[in-house]
Amino acid sequence: MDNRENKTSIRELGKYGLIDRITVNARPANSSTKSSIGDDSAVIDPGNSLTLVTTDLMLEGIHFNLIYTPLKHLGYKAVIRGISDIYAMNGTPAQILISLGISSRFTVEMVDELYEGIYLACEKYGVDLAGGDTTSSLTGLTIGITAVGSVEKPYLVKRSGAKPNDLICVTGDFGASFMGLQLLERERKLFEKEKVTQPDLSGFEYLVGCQLKPEFPSDTLKELLEAGILPTSMIDVTEGLASDLLQICKSSNTGSRIYYSRIPVDYETSKLAEEFNIDPITPALNGGEDYELLFTIPLNDAQKAEQLKNVKIIGHITEEGSGSYIIGDDGSEVAISAQGWEQKNQ
Amino acid sequence: MDNRENKTSIRELGKYGLIDRITVNARPANSSTKSSIGDDSAVIDPGNSLTLVTTDLMLEGIHFNLIYTPLKHLGYKAVIRGISDIYAMNGTPAQILISLGISSRFTVEMVDELYEGIYLACEKYGVDLAGGDTTSSLTGLTIGITAVGSVEKPYLVKRSGAKPNDLICVTGDFGASFMGLQLLERERKLFEKEKVTQPDLSGFEYLVGCQLKPEFPSDTLKELLEAGILPTSMIDVTEGLASDLLQICKSSNTGSRIYYSRIPVDYETSKLAEEFNIDPITPALNGGEDYELLFTIPLNDAQKAEQLKNVKIIGHITEEGSGSYIIGDDGSEVAISAQGWEQKNQ
Numbered sequence: 001m002d003n004r005e006n007k008t009s010i011r012e013l014g015k016y017g018l019i020d021r022i023t024v025n026a027r028p029a030n031s032s033t034k035s036s037i038g039d040d041s042a043v044i045d046p047g048n049s050l051t052l053v054t055t056d057l058m059l060e061g062i063h064f065n066l067i068y069t070p071l072k073h074l075g076y077k078a079v080i081r082g083i084s085d086i087y088a089m090n091g092t093p094a095q096i097l098i099s100l101g102i103s104s105r106f107t108v109e110m111v112d113e114l115y116e117g118i119y120l121a122c123e124k125y126g127v128d129l130a131g132g133d134t135t136s137s138l139t140g141l142t143i144g145i146t147a148v149g150s151v152e153k154p155y156l157v158k159r160s161g162a163k164p165n166d167l168i169c170v171t172g173d174f175g176a177s178f179m180g181l182q183l184l185e186r187e188r189k190l191f192e193k194e195k196v197t198q199p200d201l202s203g204f205e206y207l208v209g210c211q212l213k214p215e216f217p218s219d220t221l222k223e224l225l226e227a228g229i230l231p232t233s234m235i236d237v238t239e240g241l242a243s244d245l246l247q248i249c250k251s252s253n254t255g256s257r258i259y260y261s262r263i264p265v266d267y268e269t270s271k272l273a274e275e276f277n278i279d280p281i282t283p284a285l286n287g288g289e290d291y292e293l294l295f296t297i298p299l300n301d302a303q304k305a306e307q308l309k310n311v312k313i314i315g316h317i318t319e320e321g322s323g324s325y326i327i328g329d330d331g332s333e334v335a336i337s338a339q340g341w342e343q344k345n346q
Numbered sequence: 347m348d349n350r351e352n353k354t355s356i357r358e359l360g361k362y363g364l365i366d367r368i369t370v371n372a373r374p375a376n377s378s379t380k381s382s383i384g385d386d387s388a389v390i391d392p393g394n395s396l397t398l399v400t401t402d403l404m405l406e407g408i409h410f411n412l413i414y415t416p417l418k419h420l421g422y423k424a425v426i427r428g429i430s431d432i433y434a435m436n437g438t439p440a441q442i443l444i445s446l447g448i449s450s451r452f453t454v455e456m457v458d459e460l461y462e463g464i465y466l467a468c469e470k471y472g473v474d475l476a477g478g479d480t481t482s483s484l485t486g487l488t489i490g491i492t493a494v495g496s497v498e499k500p501y502l503v504k505r506s507g508a509k510p511n512d513l514i515c516v517t518g519d520f521g522a523s524f525m526g527l528q529l530l531e532r533e534r535k536l537f538e539k540e541k542v543t544q545p546d547l548s549g550f551e552y553l554v555g556c557q558l559k560p561e562f563p564s565d566t567l568k569e570l571l572e573a574g575i576l577p578t579s580m581i582d583v584t585e586g587l588a589s590d591l592l593q594i595c596k597s598s599n600t601g602s603r604i605y606y607s608r609i610p611v612d613y614e615t616s617k618l619a620e621e622f623n624i625d626p627i628t629p630a631l632n633g634g635e636d637y638e639l640l641f642t643i644p645l646n647d648a649q650k651a652e653q654l655k656n657v658k659i660i661g662h663i664t665e666e667g668s669g670s671y672i673i674g675d676d677g678s679e680v681a682i683s684a685q686g687w688e689q690k691n692q
Binding site (some may be wrong): 006039050053062063088091095138146160236247276 | 362380383385386387388389390391392396397398400401402405406407408409431432434435437441443444445446447476477478479481482483484485486488490493494495502504505506581582594596632684687
């Protein structure tokens with residue numbers, strides 16, 4: 001995984017040496033960041049806003065495989081994973097805290113790479129690295145991500161506000177990250193079996209990018225604000241479009257109908273799905289890690305929403321008890337179901 | 347570790363079933379908790395206060411051994427670990443978010459036990475469980491803890507405010523948790539080697555309690571406030587008295603002198619240290635996990651501080667560049683050093 005020559009062991013640097021090294025370039029950009037690394041807690045001045053806090057874990061072997069995941073990309077993705085939950089409340093992320101559990105096979109240079117990606121994402125999304133924890137681990141890499149943000153009270157959007165007849169909207173497209181993962185896994189197995197050293201990812205660069213270094217459509221939130229659209233409910237699509245739509249419906253006590261033909265799927269996703277002999281709707285509905293927004297808007301806002309480049313209306317909310325169905329081109333209805341524990345966490 | 351008969355597998359319940367089960371009894375007690383579990387982020391209204399956020403990881407095999415750690419105690423300790431960083435800023439903890447990575451050997455009932463302890467500590471310290479994440483893990487149990495609290499601006503106490511001639515104060519006593527761990531480890535080894543089934547912990551119940559189910563001296567912060575004492579700097583002692591004192595000195599650009607004879611050590615700690623043939627000052631200085639407060643106060647507040655039952659003055663802050671030393675009864679000076687990475691994370 002890494003050439004150990006000329007590398008520095010973490011033991012050599014020590015815990016506090018490592019923290020100093022990681023944080024030497026930390027420069028808070030947000031006025032709400034009153035104190036960052038180097039104390040017991042991050043100190044945040046939220047002014048008159050609500051404070052949003054969210055936490056996630058990324059575990060080696062569950063959420064990432066270092067065989068094909070560059071550490072810099074992983075750091076970038078960890079930040080996206082954290083801030084996507086803040087955006088999903090219609091908030092603005094401002095701080096992130098990263099906790100690392102690192103086993104002895106990691107060198108200081110590897111931690112540097114990880115933080116390069118963390119800082120890059122922080123810069124791109126205007127977030128300050130404001131704290132964390134570093135500890136050794138017995139096996140593998142553990143990343144704990146805490147994101148903090150703010151939202152003014154009237155603009156807070158929860159999962160629970162969807163009403164019957166509201167339109168269901170999404171950003172971007174779905175299934176790309178999942179298909180990117182399938183491709184990387186296929187190439188890894190080829191490598192292990194036949195010692196093919198160079199993975200063949202050509203033609204599927206978008207899918208691999210979605211899996212390894214996702215971006216979040218934060219601009220769409222600004223565009224919605226400018227268009228005068230306040231979503232009635234919102235969630236970030238990380239578990240899968242189906243599962244996350246069901247979360248909205250559960251929290252809002254509603255049903256839903258979405259249209260097969262309206263679910264955005266990229267050309268590369270369709271093409272690779274064909275190679276794998278699966279219907280592209282399966283990764284689109286159940287793949288997860290899309291880092292897109294799923295939200296509902298009042299019917300009256302339909303025209304305004306249709307003007308927005310990155311937004312697509314895929315269905316509508318229905319009464320409580322009416323279930324959630326995907327409607328085929330022939331009018332057939334198939335119940336939407338979330339995936340179980342085992343499948344989800346492959 | 348656990349009898350699997352009549353136990354429920356987590357797969358059976360599913361991720362969201364597990365979250366529902368964990369959170370069914372969550373009842374926010376703090377007015378700042380505007381929305382807790384069941385959305386993308388916790389929503390917190392800090393009013394006019396500063397928001398404090400801190401994050402920690404607890405990894406199986408590094409921070410705890412389930413052979414002798416009841417899951418309920420572990421949950422309790424996880425909360426203490428989180429909120430102690432909020433108290434260390436002179437803040438009041440109000441919310442906690444818990445992320446779990448759970449391997450397939452854990453049953454739903456085991457997760458229930460863990461949360462029993464989490465809720466118990468939340469109730470005792472007035473904290474709301476406000477969110478988290480649940481995921482599978484390949485090996486062992488991973489606990490990510492994010493604690494949120496608040497403090498009014500004038501009362502914020504950082505690590506960096508200590509001035510020469512300030513007095514160094516501590517709460518409670520030191521080394522007990524570490525010696526408790528040594529005892530538990532000794533009994534575990536006896537069990538593994540000689541199949542002694544019943545560990546002998548008699549006479550050392552305080553030490554075992556400090557290790558397995560620590561409490562935090564939050565009342566002392568109230569007493570300091572009532573006495574009109576605002577510490578100039580503060581830290582929670584989790585890494586070890588020596589290491590945490592050096593953190594204060596580093597942040598404040600000072601040196602320090604503490605007195606061997608003034609460092610509070612419990613009778614049980616001394617007694618067990620004798621059995622292990624070590625000077626009790628070693629666990630007291632370097633043991634860690636004490637969950638006590640270390641803080642500095644202006645010289646003028648000495649008399650007021652001496653009135654407080656749980657507070658002891660152990661030394662004073664000195665000029666930058668004067669180093670940090672522990673002074674023996676005979677006047678000898680020994681430099682205080684922090685432990686390295688490897689020793690710390692046994």
